[in-house]
Amino acid sequence: MFDLNTLLRPHILTLTPYSSARDEYTGKEGVFLDANENPFGSAVTRSTSGDSEMEDHYNRYPDPHQYAIKERLAPIKGVRPTQIFIGNGSDEPIDLLVRATCVPGQDSILIVPPTYGMYEVSAAINDVLLIRVPLTPAFQLDVPAVLAAIQPRTKLLFVCSPNNPTGNLINRDDVLTLLTSFQGLVVVDEAYIDFADTPSFTTLLDQYPNLVVLQTFSKAWGLAALRSGMCFASEALIDVLNKIKPPYNVSGPTQKLLLMALGNVSSKDDMVARILAQREELTRNLLNLPLVRHVYPSDANFVLVKFDDPKAVFDYLIGQQIIVRDRHRVKLCEGCLRITVGTESENQQVLSLLQTYADQLSTTV
Numbered sequence: 001m002f003d004l005n006t007l008l009r010p011h012i013l014t015l016t017p018y019s020s021a022r023d024e025y026t027g028k029e030g031v032f033l034d035a036n037e038n039p040f041g042s043a044v045t046r047s048t049s050g051d052s053e054m055e056d057h058y059n060r061y062p063d064p065h066q067y068a069i070k071e072r073l074a075p076i077k078g079v080r081p082t083q084i085f086i087g088n089g090s091d092e093p094i095d096l097l098v099r100a101t102c103v104p105g106q107d108s109i110l111i112v113p114p115t116y117g118m119y120e121v122s123a124a125i126n127d128v129l130l131i132r133v134p135l136t137p138a139f140q141l142d143v144p145a146v147l148a149a150i151q152p153r154t155k156l157l158f159v160c161s162p163n164n165p166t167g168n169l170i171n172r173d174d175v176l177t178l179l180t181s182f183q184g185l186v187v188v189d190e191a192y193i194d195f196a197d198t199p200s201f202t203t204l205l206d207q208y209p210n211l212v213v214l215q216t217f218s219k220a221w222g223l224a225a226l227r228s229g230m231c232f233a234s235e236a237l238i239d240v241l242n243k244i245k246p247p248y249n250v251s252g253p254t255q256k257l258l259l260m261a262l263g264n265v266s267s268k269d270d271m272v273a274r275i276l277a278q279r280e281e282l283t284r285n286l287l288n289l290p291l292v293r294h295v296y297p298s299d300a301n302f303v304l305v306k307f308d309d310p311k312a313v314f315d316y317l318i319g320q321q322i323i324v325r326d327r328h329r330v331k332l333c334e335g336c337l338r339i340t341v342g343t344e345s346e347n348q349q350v351l352s353l354l355q356t357y358a359d360q361l362s363t364t365v
Contacts, residue, residue: 002183002210004236007101007155012240020247022064035061062252065242069255072262073230077215079202082235085242086258088249090191090214090229094158095122096241097187097212101155102128109156110149112141114165114330116189119158134331139166139296141174147181155184162192165327165338167298169196179208185237187212192300194220194272195279202232209234219301220272221261226254275301279341285351286339291358293335302340310337316357322350 005013021035033039042058070081077084087093098109108129111119115135123130131154133146141159150157157178161170179186188201190213201213213232218224228250231241261268283303286295291313294306307313310328314337317324325338339350 004209004234004240007184008240009099009101009103012100012244015243017243018247020061020064022061023247032060037061056253056256058252060252061248062250062255064247064249066250066255066258069250069258069262072259076262076265077200077202077230077232079205079232080235083205083232083238085231085233085238085245086250087229087231087245089218089227090189090216090231091118091122092245092249093212093214093229093231093241094118094187095125096244097156097185098122098126098128100240100244101185102126103153104128107153107155108151109158110146110154111158112146114139114163114327114333115158115160116164116191135163135166137332139163139168139332140171141178143174143177146178150182150184154182156187157182157184158187158189160189160191162190162196162299164191164300165302165304165325165330165333165336167192167296167300167302167304169198169299172198175201179204179211183210185210185212187214189214191216191219194268195276195301196299198299205232205234209236212237217258217261220275221268222271223257223261226257228254228258275341278344278347279303281344282339282341282347282351285347286354289351289354289358290362291354296336302338304333304336304338306335307337308335310335313337313354313357317350317353320353322353324350 066086104127110131215230296304327333
């Protein structure tokens with residue numbers, strides 16, 4: 001039987017969180033003299049006439065719990081508002097999960113490389129042992145190896161699906177096996193889920209109390225500059241994250257823009273459809289290039305492409321001001337570059353340059 005309290009660091013259980021001014025009074029009307037704010041407005045919005053009654057009151061602290069966002073997001077994701085944590089990118093809940101559960105120098109987390117690098121960074125920052133169990137050559141979980149590597153003090157297991165940098169979905173049944181076999185938290189990072197033809201693991205939150213799902217506004221929603229991520233989990237775990245987060249972790253302007261985006265889901269869906277169409281076209285054309293040895297199937301907004309000489313191709317593209325991600329030194333991704341799906345014109349530019357480079361090589365042989 002899963003028991004969250006046995007995973008949490010003992011002092012977290014008795015921690016008294018910081019109580020902000022907006023926690024103590026949640027009303028919207030009144031004369032606010034409780035938070036030591038500037039009563040005259042802000043240097044950004046204050047007009048030359050001295051009028052501080054502007055549309056955006058940057059001088060006031062934002063809602064520390066982002067209630068309006070959660071109320072609007074919950075029906076979109078099919079969860080309850082109390083199952084949502086909004087963070088400064090997905091990196092914030094990753095770090096908070098490590099800090100809430102792992103005693104520095106004693107506890108461990110498990111990752112399945114190649115995968116997103118911030119899990120390892122958060123472990124290093126917090127002095128937490130990192131256990132690595134590589135994916136199979138097919139970029140899937142080696143479930144027996146994962147279960148064998150789990151130690152008594154392993155608190156978290158991170159699975160990125162669709163995976164970065166490989167682009168593929170992780171077998172759903174394998175993740176379910178981990179959820180039923182591991183008594184720690186299984187964190188499924190779904191940053192790229194909008195580009196995959198599969199239901200989110202958020203549909204299973206009530207069935208698995210040790211399940212945590214991460215998503216982001218950076219990819220499909222096109223809001224990378226806002227640095228805002230979503231974490232979905234049991235109410236008990238969300239309460240813990242809210243207890244240990246900084247008081248005002250999501251800015252007022254970010255909250256306003258997120259609300260606007262959540263009122264325009266059709267725009268997000270349209271962009272996703274366009275990216276998927278371009279992903280198919282880019283993949284097809286890459287496979288026709290003599291430089292390309294393999295294009296791995298992708299469920300994300302990027303493709304992992306294998307070349308004979310990836311470093312030379314990477315350097316050539318950089319010289320033409322085309323920036324892709326060099327992954328050829330990553331285990332299981334040897335020989336590979338990661339190419340984000342761009343606009344039609346951007347993709348055509350990449351393809352044209354790769355063909356030009358191939359032609360140059362053929363004339364020097």
